Amino acid sequence: xxxxxxxxxxxxxxxxxxxxxxxxxxxxxxxxxxxxxxxxxxxxxxxxxxxx
Numbered sequence: 001x002x003x004x005x006x007x008x009x010x011x012x013x014x015x016x017x018x019x020x021x022x023x024x025x026x027x028x029x030x031x032x033x034x035x036x037x038x039x040x041x042x043x044x045x046x047x048x049x050x051x052x
Contacts, residue, residue: 010048017041 017037 006048006051010045013044014041 017040021037
């Protein structure tokens with residue numbers, strides 16, 4: 001993939017994560033879920049950086 005495609009995919013992923021956090025804000029395990037999502041986001045960003 002080109003750098004533009006990777007950047008677009010990263011932005012789209014961030015938007016999806018933000019929307020998911022908003023929809024899950026009324027659940028009991030919000031903090032645990034958001035922590036897991038942060039770990040996934042960090043892992044994803046590292047993988048994006050390593051592919052460039």
